[in-house]
Amino acid sequence: MASGTSISAPDKASTLTGKRVLLGVSAGIAAYKSALLVRLLKQAGCEVRVVMTSGAQAFITPLTLQALSGEPVRTSLLDPEAEAGMGHIELARWADVVLIAPATADLIARLVHGMADDLLTTLCLASDAPKLIAPAMNQAMWRHPATQRNVAQLENDKWQLIGPAAGDQACGDVGPGRMSEPDAIFSAIVDLFMASPATPRPAASAPHIVITAGPTREPLDPVRYLSNHSSGKMGFALAAAAALEGANVTLISGPVELPTPKGVTRIDVESAEQMHAETQRLAPRAALFIGCAAVADYRAAAPAEHKLKKQETGDTLTLTLVKNPDIIASVAALPAEQRPLVVGFAAETQDIERYARDKLQRKGLDMIVANDVSLAGLGFGSDQNAAWLLWRTPQGVESRSEAPQPKTQLAGTIIRQALALLATQTAEKSSNTASGDIL
Template sequence: MVSDTPSTLSMLAGKRILLGVSAGIAAYKSALIVRLFKQAGCEVRVVMTDGAQAFITPLTLQALSGEPVRTSLLDPEAEAGMGHIELARWADLVLIAPATADLIARLVHGMADDLLTTLCLASEAPKLIAPAMNQAMWHQPATQRNVAQLAQDGWQLIGPAAGDQACGDVGPGRMSEPDTIFEAVANHFTTAFAPGRGPHVVITAGPTREALDPVRYLSNHSSGKMGYALAAAAVAQGARVTLISGPVSLPTPHGVTRIDVESAQQMHTEALRLAPEAALFIGCAAVADYRSASPAEHKLKKQEDSDTLTLTLIKNPDIIAEVAALTAEKRPLVVGFAAETQQIERYAHDKLRRKRLDMIVANDVSQAGLGFGSNDNAALLLWRTAEGIQQRTEPAQPKNQLAQGIIRQALALLSV
């Protein structure tokens, strides 16, 4: 639902939005996006790729925006005064919707072979992008690498959504609806703090590895995607973010300070060092509950005379509980995560109470396509207020979008 509150509309009034439209059936929704921004008082200029013009005409977007639509880098009249540089400087924000897999790949590699990609390279404005493609294309490792790189480069992804697709497939890849895209842009202009002026947020992410010998370890399936999405979302809200990361293959989000660790004990050391300096601590890492009591100095050899191997494990420190137990003057607001396979609400309430957390995010990791290793997640949020525990259910959605909702809720608790 599009927010039309006076504060949202006044915040957007006069903002200069450069909308890029690339080739895809979702291009028809670009007309609705232009209309929403014009209703909010924004100035909108549209740039279309050659392929986009096969799906919607420049005349339609010109009529809605009230401005000429640019389609060519080699337009003699427009480029008489270096028009593409002027347009790049004009924008308060660059939004590409829809963004095809091809366009995303070209942006990642810094290509400037048409007007839209050239503007993206030349503009220093914040950049948001709404992918739109077939579900199989979205799932391709190459596409996933590309969108991860865009996020590292500072782009904010909107979606994609999941559902029926024009080709008949069902799954993620649909461009987010125009009102969702509008809300993402509105949220960008209504950030909680000026960039880098917000509170210090410390986030743990990824798995830990507990050595058994020099070549083997105990670990789990965590990819770190949720924690990294939280870090990017916190930076987008103006926070100063330190990410304590277990071993993952993800790029560091733009504007985030990253500290790499391997074991739970190493993560514990860094968390307890940084937590007293933070206003908000988010324990998103999937920390191993146990470690080997005595890791072998050399590689353990297979015992030919035995079919079993006995390991002695000892408990790892409970990082989130120790941070929550800090004295009042050192204690940040503490948000924990609970990855469960059953009775999600019951276990979330129990963990919130038992570990004395301020907020908890619980998700069902038994659901196919959600949680560990996936790009999507759903969650149950619980947090403490003076009136008691409040809760909200977040439906399945891309992790970067879920992260934005979690961060906004956590920052709201800080201001209470």
């Protein structure tokens, strides 16, 4: 520590209580300061998990940081035990903030180029959390044009730079490149959370909701595809509304240009088959599945390897299409012990309620939301929507219509109805289980 500095947490550090900090430590003599930083964060009430590069372990041991953080230190991307449940993705989702201190010139260069050749760089690509970085290197390395270009790109990529400081260096040089002191880094984290309070984290008992959104694209050749007009706005509004209700939300999105709602984990896909694979992976572990995506019904049987030329296809072009997997029906057909409550969507142009009832029954859904996409200003691409809501009860199917309204408002209504249906279903299951135990 520099003369006169203190490692006691400032009073405003109560802002950090319960915050989850993922600390990356790369190679460099400044790695010893990371131990003091972990202590500061823990004193402020943070949960801290540490990831070390192989080079960092030459300067400070994982055991030291494990003792200070109270958590196992991760050092390898290919750890069989940790990766049994895709541990690096779970760790990326766990973090409220990603902090790298110290960050070497090599690590900065690899981050700029999107490398994912070790656990730390992979986590940085996989996490949507705010990212802070504290460089540490020789003054000549810091001043080098390549490093300065890389740092500028990191800032363009929304990394927040902390330091570096100037002064005596371990190599005997004097100048900029020293890692900022732990209390300065700590203050930067406090300021981050005071400026941008995070969305409240779902409780451990919160339901996991999986939502699909947007269109899919089915390739015909390397430059053409089949798709539809879905903007993804309704699905993203549902994800935002579910997060506001305190749910743990995973959004599987087709290709759209929309920001990820706060508190939502997003998985991007292109084709129906990719969306189906992610749904099959996640739905069995969810309490509620909402299929809002406009999934292409068909795909090319054999997409062309090269661009189709007009002079080769003539005035007409015949395509052989095959059916895509029925994503929502496959979720509804899961075994009872794996099946979530299933909500579907129906985009219709006539006889809205009748077709919705038919789809509810035919696909074995618990609830369906149907809207008339033929109405101007509603549905695809619009910020407004109107809908029929239909859901199953022990007495039959109940329904109600929702007048035209902003999609954000309609999304809240849909989520609350789905959660009420989930609560009823859960209570019925608990009652049946208790009755069975008595008998």
